[in-house]
Amino acid sequence: ISACAKGTVWAPALALLREASGPNVITFSSTMSALERAREWRSCLELLDEMKRRRIAQDTIAVSACISACEKGSQWQMA
Numbered sequence: 001i002s003a004c005a006k007g008t009v010w011a012p013a014l015a016l017l018r019e020a021s022g023p024n025v026i027t028f029s030s031t032m033s034a035l036e037r038a039r040e041w042r043s044c045l046e047l048l049d050e051m052k053r054r055r056i057a058q059d060t061i062a063v064s065a066c067i068s069a070c071e072k073g074s075q076w077q078m079a
Contacts, residue, residue, distance in 0.1 A: 002030045002033075010031075010034040010035050010037070010038040010040055010043070013030065013031045013034040013035075014031055014034075014035070014043065016031075017031040017047075023054075023056070024056060025051075025056055025057055025058075025059050025062065028047055028050075028051050028056060028062055029059055029061040029062045029065065031047060032044050032047050032048070032061070032062050032065040032066060032069075033061065033065050035047070035065065035069055036065040036066070036068045036069040036072070039069060039072040039073045040069060040073075041066070041069040041070045041072070041073040041075050044065060044066045044069040044070075045066055045069075045070075047062075048062060048063070048066050
């Protein structure tokens with residue numbers, strides 16, 4: 001997932017997260033970083049909500065990635 005994030009390849013990162021047997025804050029944050037680089041703000045916010053539903057702590061990386069994705073997607077009001 002981290003390699004996908006570095007290469008801004010968000011779709012495979014999202015697929016890997018969905019296939020993970022026990023996603024955690026690291027896998028979510030890495031996927032959200034890929035989404036942020038691709039300006040996929042909606043998907044990023046959806047993952048942030050999913051973290052809440054799964055009771056996975058939202059770290060600074062995850063929240064920052066969402067804020068940045070919203071900013072890059074000209075969705076500052078969503079940030």
